[in-house]
Amino acid sequence: MARRRLTGVVAVGLVLASATACSSEAADQWRRGGMPEGITQQSTIIQTAWIGAWIAALATGVVVWGLILWAVAFHRKKKNSPDRLPPQVRYNLPIEILYTVVPVIMVAVFFYFTARDETEIMKVDGNAPVKVAVEGYQWSWRFTTDFQGQKVVTAGVPVDLSKQNVQTPQGPQLVLPENTKIQFDLHSADVIHSFWVPAFLFKEDVFPGNVHNKFEITTLNKTGVFFGRCAELCGVDHSRMLFSVKLVPQAEFDQYIKTQAGSAQ
Structure with a gap:
């Protein structure tokens, strides 16, 4: 009986150790955004750009999803007024300016960081040993x-x-x-x-x-x-x-x- 208990304890310990190792490796993979571990100085630049792009994409997604849910919740057709349309925003100059300016700013920011990192990554000075x-x-x-x-x-x-x-x-x-x-x-x-x-x-x-x-x-x-x-x-x-x-x-x-x-x- 004691031997069986000892075997069970050892087995549980091995499972927990394996799970901890796997969870640690998975956590590292999450921190790298699914990318392999880099072995060059340039890979750190690429890694930073990759994570930054994911953060920006997720932030944009959250805003878009929030606006969709907000419109569904507060601008749907009312039950008591079947013929009444929700408020319309066509020809609303401030909103249309916002629709135009925000994407332009986002693209400009992406372009700046991409051009900066690409210039650094592709730099060749010719003096490598x-x-x-x-x-x-x-x-x-x-x-x-x-x-x-x-x-x-x-x-x-x-x-x-x-x-x-x-x-x-x-x-x-x-x-x-x-x-x-x-x-x-x-x-x-x-x-x-x-x-x-x-x-x-x-x-x-x-x-x-x-x-x-x-x-x-x-x-x-x-x-x-x-x-x-x-x-x-x-x-x-x-x-x-x-x-x-x-x-x-x-x-x-x-x-x-x-x-x-x-x-x-």
Whole structure:
């Protein structure tokens, strides 16, 4: 009997611990507005803009829903006066001015914050110590990492989706140092692709013949392996165009470049 009670207590404890972990993770997800946890300095800007947009949208929704309910409650046709219409507001100049001015102000505010954040996110000063040439092709990726004049080339083939999991991500792996500015130069060998790492909270289209598509990120102190994929339908094996990004400490990255420079993986 005592053993059964002990087993029951342990089981309840495990359930509560799992529920607490899940609730904590869910709470973090709610705070991020459903976005994954960012691993770049730029991702914090995107996260703030995303949450701000949600707050503004919800505030607008509350006002609209409130006005609808107010109109339904106080401006419906009266039972005792079946032929009487509720008060009309046509040609009411103050209200029409309000209808026009408020949306213009809202759009102007959205435009300002969007333009400000986009300018910061897309800023490229060209002095990043690590530069990565990204080439998309049907249906994989080629990464050429340039660090202090040493280059490492990593290329892949369409992956076997049945083998894709967190422990062994399929496709070419791009190794990058943490807490470092990195410049990406994007190019396509055939059709339009899209370079997307969800943990960057950012993606950029990859165009054939366009060598000017580039962006910069500054990685945070968060080591680990993060999935990436093509986000533009580009052909029959689009879903197999996967890759991964591995963030490592600077010393490990230096060793990686030293041992792999000049070789094609």
